[in-house]
Amino acid sequence: MKSKLPLFFFLILSMFFSACSVNSHIMFKTKKNEVIVDNIPISPADAYRLAPDDKIAFTVFVENGKRIIDISSGVNENSAGNQQINKTDNIQYLVRNDGQVELPLLGLVKVGGLSIIEVQEKLSQLYSANYIDPFVQVKVTNRRVIVFPGTGGDAKVIPINNNNTTLMEAIALAGGITERGKANIIKVMRQTTEGRKVYQIDLSTINGLKYADMIVQSNDYIYVEPSRQLTREILKETTPIISLISSAIVIISVILTLN
Structure with a gap:
């Protein structure tokens, strides 16, 4: 009996160290005071502001929208020129690390930290030096969210x-x-002027339906916390060790029998 005690303790020790790595893939662990569960904004409190690596496209109208200007070629079109709209809209301009973007006729323009409306107003003012009553429409073409389901x-x-x-x-x-996702713990991590905030939402009941209509913003992280499968993970980690020990015992037993 005594000879089996070291083996028993070894198995327990192996399971302990295996348990330390169980569910290590779970991200964004938070405490109750680190998440916002009440008064979650359905619509963004702050307008999205341009940041480095954003790509923008814009269209310039003159005479308060009467005619469209293709800045890239200098050609004027009337408001019925749909082809001209699409052509201008396909040109994208990258916001640099310093928040500036290089635009036709204007050169480098500071747009980092500005909302889309503020950028439109700024470009309208700058293009007024070249065109009569310019009206500018701007959109960010590479907005995205990252979802961990x-x-x-x-x-x-x-x-x-x-x-x-x-x-x-x-x-x-x-x-x-997914099957392992917990519908009652969905974290929306959003960058704001006060830093990144974490909103925790419960969609497991009908009461969470009001938050299903929450408007997402560019660069939001949506993280559905996976369920913790402790028993399954421990068995997965310890099975190779137990198999190895069992094989070793069989080999030792055969050697002792032969001797």
């Missing part, structure tokens, strides 16, 4: 093509919540 391998980068894309739409575009 409950299993790490299923994470997706979802482009935001609609300004009013909701939390439910973003999760649906990612394929929905």
Whole structure:
């Protein structure tokens, strides 16, 4: 009996160290005081502000929208020129690390930290030196959110093509919540002027339906916390060790028998 005690303790020790690595893939662990669960804003409190690596496209109208200007070629078109709108809209301009973007006729313009409306007003003012009553429309072409639907391998980068894309739409575009995902713990991590805030949402009951219409913003992280499968993970980690020990015992037993 005594000879088996070291083996027993070794098995217990192996299971202990294996348990230390169980569920190590779970991200963004938070405490209760680190998340916001009440008064979660359905619509963003702050307008999205341009940041480095954003790409923008814009269209310039003159005479308060009467005619469209193709800045890239200097050609004027009337308001019925749909081809001209599409051509201008396809040209993208990158916001540099210093918050500046290089635009036709204007050169480098500081847009980092400005909302889309503020950028439109600024460009309208700058282009007024070249055109009569310019009216500018601007859009960010590479807006996206990152969704972790409950299993790490299923994470997706979802482009935001609609300004009013909701939390439910973003999760649906990612394929929905996976089997391991916990619908009662969904964290929306958003960058604000006060730093990144974490909103924790419960969609497991009908009471959470009001938060399903929460408008997502560019660069939001949507994280569905996976369930903790302690027993399954421990068995997965310890099975190879137990198999190795069992094989060693069989080999030793055969050697002792032969001797």
